[in-house]
Amino acid sequence: MTGTGWSAYGEGVTKRVTEGSLLERDKELAALGEAVNAARSGDGSLVVVQGPPGAGKTRLLAAAGDRGQAAGLRVLAGRGRELEREIALGVALELLSPPVTAADPGERARLASGPAAPVARLFPGVLPEAGSPANPSTDTMLRGMCWLAANLTGWDRTGVPARPMLVTVDDAQWADEASLRFLAMLADRVATLPVALVVAVRDGDGGSDVSALRRLTAHPPNRLLAPAPLTAGAVDRLVTRVFPSAEAELAAAVAHASGGNPFFVGELLRSLQADGRTPAAGTIASMVPGTVLRSVLARLARLPAEAGRLAASAAILGDGTPLRRAAVHAELDLPSAERAADTLAGAHLLQPGNPLAFVHPLIAAAVHADLPAFARARAHRRAADLLVEDGESVEKVAGHLLATQPEGDPGVARVLREAADRALRRGDPAAAARLLRRAVLDAPPTQWLGELLVELARAQMTAGDMTAHASITEALALLGEAPLQVRAEAMTLLAWIRHGRGDFSGAAAAHDAALDLFQPGDPMWQDILADYLMIxxxxxxxxxxxxxLLAPVLQEVRLGRPPSRPGLLAHVTLQLALAGDPAPEICRMASGALAGDPLVGSVGHGALMGVVVHALVIAGELVAAEKAADAALSAARQRGDVLAYGYAGFHRALSRYHQGALTAALADLEAARVPYDEGWTAAGGWIGFLLALVHLEQGDYAAAEEALHMGSHRSSEGMDAALVLDCRARLALLRGEPATALDTARAAGRRLDEVYEIDHPGVLPWRATAALAAHHLGDHRNAQELAAQGLERARAVGVPQGVGAALRVAGRVARPRPDITLLSEAVATLRQTPAALEHARALVDLGTALWRAGRARECGQPLRQGLALADRMHARLLAERARAELRAAGLRPRRTAVAGIDALTPAERRVALLALHGHSNNQIAQALFVTTKTVETHLARAYRKLAISNRRQLHEAFGPPK
Structure with a gap:
């Protein structure tokens, strides 16, 4: 490849480049070309270009942009800037704003649909905000940005060709943390999108110590390009072009002094050329990179004073500064500034044209660092004032204010506070904390400073910075006369911080202090208590x-005085269910908690909604639970809150499982797994235990075992750990390991009782599992005792579903033979409930007992009814047992209507189940983050394997959806 000369390495980022100007970069250019071509074919990839300053990373990204444009890709380009690192999502918005703004109104509505809805607030007046949540979480916002990027490719449009994209980000080490997290999340998804993501990052820069950047650069799989130093041969060609008569020793000396760094080679040759004669090789030996940069400053010093002043102002204001603003900052009239800019461009320090930009960031950094410290701080303050006058964003102003000296100026503190608020709302708490730390230094020591410190502590806690404790302690000392609500919020924050530090007694004391500020029953008191109970x-x-703390509230409830706030009502609903209160009362409390918002204010991504729905399930109100979860799913989908959608999916699956809608439950659990698979693992134990139960009913032990591993990283003290243990006991029993099953079931019950003091069959019917395990061991006395205890407890609680289940187990383990009276009572009890799965079990157990008792004429009806239910629910294990008993009784069992489900791959099964339960192809693609085309492909394959031709026939294969 032929080069065009050394000056090609100093011409900056805005000039369109040709690949011929890049020496010894064939391998890198080929890799970038492959990424572009792959994106054009629909296959995304991540390429990281990493190297020291001056290695030519910017020029490689520009070359990639040329390739992308030539290939017809949509090219999005962004760049990190040191002064703008506190602008949350600044780089992300630089990438996405141009195509969003250029879209027509109809296209904008599509871009902001589904999970992308939360980002509409970042484009006020451009994207429609209908359905956008008022205060989306950081993760919801960042994931929405990923969806917006995906929607720009048109991946979700059926029958319309996709628009592949090239996304380039230069100087990623200076990007804001929120943008880096967005890029890391996008990198997780490029394999399913027609997107080539190319990121350039500088070696050895302090800004690279950001977890999101480390995650991005180490992301598997990616293509890491590390441009090597120029070889001696390449340097010789550059030297010969500038000094045609030079000896070989000169090139060798230049190569040694520059280390082969393209930028330093160019600047070294430019410095040597200024002398007007061919230098001797011996004069080069000591000209290391630092000397080269000093020579740049020396070259600047030889220029007219106006040029030096303009260069200093350009270095302060940053690349992209309009000439007019730089002129005002440098105290030059416009004609003088224009002459100075031309002079600097002629000296190869600035790029030609307006706005101003240095030919390389290293030159800008050298000019900036050469300014005396106090003069530099004062220059940044003047720059901040100019940006305010020009109406620039507070984030850009704040970048300059961070570089100033504190002067006790409340105006500075107010700007930094506003910038911090924006950073928090855009998902960058670390940037908010940096801004607030600086704001504190300019705030007067008053209540306002206390409020600032509270905001600082909240940002620090969100960013995982435990110095938040010192900030909130200092804040509380200044809030003695503040309004009660302000002090209460500070005390509640202190409680959360202490909890995060493992100081549980301190957390309780802080919440007590917050509660003491209000009268019991006051709305604020209720909200504080609800917040504490979440912990x-x-x-x-x-x-x-x-x-x-909750006990007096429950006493008031039983006197007919429930709390008014939905958060506290949610906790009340759960406690009433655990206490065995009447189901109508529990339903009334649940309705009150969910009346204003099916997600109960979206606190914790619908965590309070989950408390309410679980309470309804415990109380046996399965239909009401499913209805509440339906509403929560709809609200979460509209707001684009994927985590809330996952939680609501889990709780609907819980109600559907007990109703025997196994395929519907499995479809919900597949959707609930999406957040888990993306790193939100806190619900892993809950999802895993329920998923395992469904798989056990379907006879898939291996899948059940795999599902149980989802909670393996969770604390053994969590409530979900007890549920997982009981599920393991059931699995051991089915595998013919009754001794293990008995010990494990007992351990599950013991853990729930000792840690949570909960003994409720609606939460964990561990005695049923233990009784059946003892029965299979031949320890019939123990089995009957456990079953009797379970029945006694179920009757004490009074939930018909639980009573019926306990009757079934007691009847089954009775000796000398199964108790047909108890089993008949179980069937009659369960027939009146929506618990179809337990009803089917009772029918099969009753039929089996009748057959074993010699009552062959009577056994057929319950066995056939149980088989019909099991087949309809696709409860394969129960269906096989019913068939076996019918055959043993000499009766012919009905045949399964459709076979072929076992032939489906996991991906095909997941898509088919979601289609079965009413999701459109687009909705399935959004739930699973795959393309619509992929959904269509999976469905087509599933149809072939199931010997069907459309969605309407899916219920014949899986059973009718509930």
Whole structure:
């Protein structure tokens, strides 16, 4: 490849480049070309270009952009800038704003649909905000940005060719943290999108110590390009072009002094050329890169004073500064500034034209660093004032204010506070904390400073910075006369911070102090208590303290005075269910909690909604639970909150499982797994235990075992750990390991009782599992005792579903033979409930007992009814047992209507189940983050394997959806 000369390495980022100007970069250019071609074919990839300053990374990205444009790709380009690292999502918006703004209104509505809805607030007046959540979480916002990027490719449009994209980000080490997290999340998805993501990052820069950047650069799989230093031969060609009569020793000296760095080679040759004669090789030996940069400053010093002032202002204001603004900052009139800019361009320090930009960031950094410290700080303050006058964003202003000296100026503090608020709302709490730390230094020591410190502590806690404790402690000392609500919010924040530090007694004390500020029953008091119970209810060290605080509220409820706030009502609903209160009362409380918002204010991504739905399931109100989860799913989908969608999916699956809608439950659980698969693993134990139960009913032990591993990283004290243990006991029993099953079931019950003091069959019917395990061991006395205890407990709670299930187990393990009276009572009890799965079990157990008792004429009806239910629910294990008993009784069992489900791959099964339950192809693609084309392909393959031709026939294969 032929080069065009050394000056090609100093011409900057805005000039369109040709590949011929890049020496010894054939391998890198080929890799970039492959990424572009792959994206054009629909296959995304990540390419990271990493190297020291001056290695030519910017020129490689420009070459990639040329390739992308030539190939017809949509090219999005962004760049990190040191002064703009506090602008949350600044780089992300630089990438996405141009195509969004250029789209027509109809296209904009599509771009902001589904999970992309939360990002509409970042484009006010451009994207429609209908359905966008008021305060989306950081993860929801970042995932919405990924969806927006995906929607720009048109991947979700059936019958319309996709628009592949090339996304390039230069100087990623200076990008804001929120943008880096967005890029890392996008990198997780490029394999399913027609997107080539190319990121350039500088070696050895302090800004690279950001977890999102480390994750991005180490992302598997990616293509890492590390441009090597120029060889001696390449340097010789550049030297000969500038000094045709030079000896070989000169090229060798230049190569040694520059280390083969393209930028330093160019600047070294430019410095040597200024002398007007061919230098001797011996004079080069000591000209290391630092000397080269000093020579740049020396070259600047030889220029007219106006040029030096303009260069200093350009270095302060940053690349992209309009000449007019730089002129005002440098205190030059416009004609003088124009002459100075031309002079700097002629000296190869600035690029020609307007806005101003240095030919290389290293030159800008050298000019900036050469300014005396106090003069530099004062220049940044003047720059901030100019940006305010020009109406620039507070984030850009804040970048300059961070470089100033504190002067006790409340105006500075207010700007930094506003910028911090925007950073928080855009998902960058670390940037918000940096801004607020600086704001504190300019705030007067008053209540306002206390409020600033509270905001700082909140940002620090969100960013995982435990110095938040010092900030909130200092804040509380300044808030003595502040309004009660302000002090209460500070005390509640202190409680969360102490909890995060493992100081559980301190957390309880802080919440007590916050509650003491209000009268019991006050709306603020209720909200504080609800907030605390979100920690305490499921956290053993705080559970008893939380229960003590809630006890007076429950007494008021039983006197007909329930709390008015939905958050506290949610907790009340759960406690009433656990206490065995009447189902109508539980339903009334649940309705009150969910009346204003099916996600109960979206606190914790619908965590409070989950508390309410689980309470309804415990109380046996399965239909009401499913209805509440339906509404939560709809709200979560509209708001684009994927985590809330996952939680609601799990809770609908819970209600559907007990109703025997196994395929519907499995479809919901597949959707619930999406957040888990993306790293939100806190619900892994809950999802895993329920998924395992469904697989056990379908006879897939291997899939059940795999599902149980989803909670393996969770604490053994979590409530879900007890549920997982009981499920393992059931699996051991089915595998013919009754001794293991008995010990494991007992351990599950013991853990729930000792840690949470919960003994409720609607939460964990562990005695049923233990009784059946003892029965299979031949320990019939123990089995009957356990079953009797389970029945006694179920009757005490009074939930018909639980009573019926306990009757079934007691009847089955009775000796000398199964108790037909108990089993008949179980069938009659369960027939009146929506618990179809338990009803089917009772029917099969009753039929089996009748056959074994010699009552062959009577056994056929319950066995056939049980088989029909099991087949309809696709409860394969139960159906096979019913068939076996019918055959043993000399009766002919009905045949399964459709076979072929076992031939489906996991992906085909997942898509088919979602289609079965009413999801459109587009909705399935959004739920699983695959293309619509992929959904169509999976469905077509599933249809062939199931010998069907359309969605309407899916119910014949899987059973009718509930």
């Amino acid at each position: 305490a209810t499921f956290h053993p060290p705080l559970r008893r303290h939380g229960a003590g």
